[in-house]
Amino acid sequence: MLDVQGSDAPLTICPNGNPSSECSHCKVRALSICSALEGDEVQALDKITRHISFAKHETLFAQGDLLDAVYNITSGSVRLVKLLPDGRRQIVGFALPGDFLGLSMSERNGFSAEALSVTATCQFPRKDFSALLDAKPHLLRRLHSMASHELSLAQDQMVILGRRTAEEKVASFLLGLRKRWARIDGSTVRAPLPMSRQDIGDFLGLTVETVSRMMTKLARDKVIVIVPDGVRLLDPARLEALAET
Amino acid sequence: MLDVQGSDAPLTICPNGNPSSECSHCKVRALSICSALEGDEVQALDKITRHISFAKHETLFAQGDLLDAVYNITSGSVRLVKLLPDGRRQIVGFALPGDFLGLSMSERNGFSAEALSVTATCQFPRKDFSALLDAKPHLLRRLHSMASHELSLAQDQMVILGRRTAEEKVASFLLGLRKRWARIDGSTVRAPLPMSRQDIGDFLGLTVETVSRMMTKLARDKVIVIVPDGVRLLDPARLEALAET
DNA sequence: CGTTGGGTTGATCGACCTCAATAAAAGTGG
DNA sequence: CCACTTTTATTGAGGTCGATCAACCCAACG
Numbered sequence: 169m170l171d172v173q174g175s176d177a178p179l180t181i182c183p184n185g186n187p188s189s190e191c192s193h194c195k196v197r198a199l200s201i202c203s204a205l206e207g208d209e210v211q212a213l214d215k216i217t218r219h220i221s222f223a224k225h226e227t228l229f230a231q232g233d234l235l236d237a238v239y240n241i242t243s244g245s246v247r248l249v250k251l252l253p254d255g256r257r258q259i260v261g262f263a264l265p266g267d268f269l270g271l272s273m274s275e276r277n278g279f280s281a282e283a284l285s286v287t288a289t290c291q292f293p294r295k296d297f298s299a300l301l302d303a304k305p306h307l308l309r310r311l312h313s314m315a316s317h318e319l320s321l322a323q324d325q326m327v328i329l330g331r332r333t334a335e336e337k338v339a340s341f342l343l344g345l346r347k348r349w350a351r352i353d354g355s356t357v358r359a360p361l362p363m364s365r366q367d368i369g370d371f372l373g374l375t376v377e378t379v380s381r382m383m384t385k386l387a388r389d390k391v392i393v394i395v396p397d398g399v400r401l402l403d404p405a406r407l408e409a410l411a412e413t
Numbered sequence: 414m415l416d417v418q419g420s421d422a423p424l425t426i427c428p429n430g431n432p433s434s435e436c437s438h439c440k441v442r443a444l445s446i447c448s449a450l451e452g453d454e455v456q457a458l459d460k461i462t463r464h465i466s467f468a469k470h471e472t473l474f475a476q477g478d479l480l481d482a483v484y485n486i487t488s489g490s491v492r493l494v495k496l497l498p499d500g501r502r503q504i505v506g507f508a509l510p511g512d513f514l515g516l517s518m519s520e521r522n523g524f525s526a527e528a529l530s531v532t533a534t535c536q537f538p539r540k541d542f543s544a545l546l547d548a549k550p551h552l553l554r555r556l557h558s559m560a561s562h563e564l565s566l567a568q569d570q571m572v573i574l575g576r577r578t579a580e581e582k583v584a585s586f587l588l589g590l591r592k593r594w595a596r597i598d599g600s601t602v603r604a605p606l607p608m609s610r611q612d613i614g615d616f617l618g619l620t621v622e623t624v625s626r627m628m629t630k631l632a633r634d635k636v637i638v639i640v641p642d643g644v645r646l647l648d649p650a651r652l653e654a655l656a657e658t
Numbered sequence: 659c660g661t662t663g664g665g666t667t668g669a670t671c672g673a674c675c676t677c678a679a680t681a682a683a684a685g686t687g688g
Numbered sequence: 689c690c691a692c693t694t695t696t697a698t699t700g701a702g703g704t705c706g707a708t709c710a711a712c713c714c715a716a717c718g
Binding site: 364365366376377379380381383384 | 695696697698699
Binding site for chain 1: 560617658
């Protein structure tokens with residue numbers, strides 16, 4: 169694990185304006201909602217920010233709860249989980265550094281958000297953030313553009329869930345994730361997998377066993393290599409062919 | 414079919430400001446994006462509006478094309494289609510009266526939009542509409558709120574596609590559609606189905622045959638009645654139980 | 659009246675699930 | 689650091705739900 173740190177300590181770090189965590193030093197700023205703001209505007213955002221970390225498997229917010237804060241992920245990763253009454257689980261997305269949780273600014277959460285590893289966030293009270301949206305129209309445009317992108321990803325996922333085979337599902341998943349990591353850390357062949365096989369299955373509408381089988385098949389065919397905490401893409405072109413994109 | 418009209422005539426009706434089609438007389442205004450605007454503001458929208466109708470199976474815009482206009486549906490219905498290279502089809506949504514196409518305001522379309530029956534729209538040039546968004550922040554907020562709602566529906570659909578059985582899929586589909594029609598025409602048991610069984614299958618990740626089988630099963634169990642152009646819900650409570658919502 | 663496009667129904671098949679066993683990691687406490 | 693438990697991943701054997709293939713019905717329409 170990359171982000172390991174003394175994990176008994178309270179996980180709230182530097183509430184409000186610790187210099188070392190200021191937006192100006194933020195590594196994911198270019199990817200985040202914050203990129204809509206410049207100079208002194210950032211300070212308005214900084215004022216309502218609380219820097220909060222979550223332990224592995226800790227819940228940021230739960231399905232059905234009132235949404236009283238929105239989050240910007242600065243490190244770590246998060247799974248977005250929808251649960252059926254009978255316990256079946258569907259993961260509707262994974263949030264990586266730079267991603268924003270609460271794009272909809274809606275009253276209630278449609279899903280739970282659970283940290284996959286130690287995860288650092290900027291938390292903004294929903295009301296304050298909403299007020300800022302009213303004051304800064306280009307922040308709202310940025311929010312809308314991020315939500316639109318999310319909608320587009322959701323529609324792609326609908327194609328994957330509805331019309332693709334198990335092998336295609338796993339292949340597209342790895343490609344999609346690799347692409348997202350590339351924006352974050354620039355790596356072009358490594359795709360860290362902070363989530364379990366079960367999580368991947370619940371994202372792709374498959375069982376753990378099928379995910380595992382498809383991964384080993386891809387590895388046997390020398391398209392990927394399975395490494396600790398992720399995979400390495402040996403033959404991205406073959407993988408894209410398999411994904412039928 | 415409800416909306417049949419002389420269909421050889423050119424389908425563009427009353428371009429720009431025909432009094433009979435003014436926003437003030439619009440039946441779906443309360444449901445539409447337009448509800449964000451009041452009085453004289455509506456006129457600014459009216460100025461950039463072209464009223465355009467489409468014949469059954471006519472294309473509003475195609476997957477991959479540049480999006481040069483956005484649409485408000487005033488009557489009829491539209492399917493939103495994503496096509497895989499090998500011909501497999503996934504429908505990512507159906508647009509009904511009051512719905513807005515182009516929520517994302519993005520450069521390119523992720524899907525094609527095809528009229529299911531004769532469909533009337535208000536068309537807005539993308540650039541003009543974008544300018545209006547800059548001028549009227551509450552219009553942007555309304556757009557964002559509609560996009561958020563759409564995202565939430567897409568996530569519900571992901572659960573349906575990934576984790577529900579064929580019967581549950583069809584049951585949730587009918588319930589969801591009934592709910593949407595209720596907002597439009599207030600009807601509480603009737604659910605018109607302007608789309609074919611094939612379309613329903615491509616929306617739910619099923620084949621035509623399975624959709625047909627599940628519909629007849631629901632009808633045999635006296636949960637629904639199949640009527641011309643749709644279904645009537647006999648026992649909404651049973652249907653909700655079957656949908657495992 | 660033949661043709662065409664949906665829709666329904668039946669028989670068979672296969673991709674993925676289920677159940678079960680094993681293997682490999684990751685914690686846990688001494 | 690090493691036994692021990694717990695969790696996660698892999699692999700195998702067999703079953704099932706929905707797909708596939710095929711026939712048929714029926715309404716719309718030239």
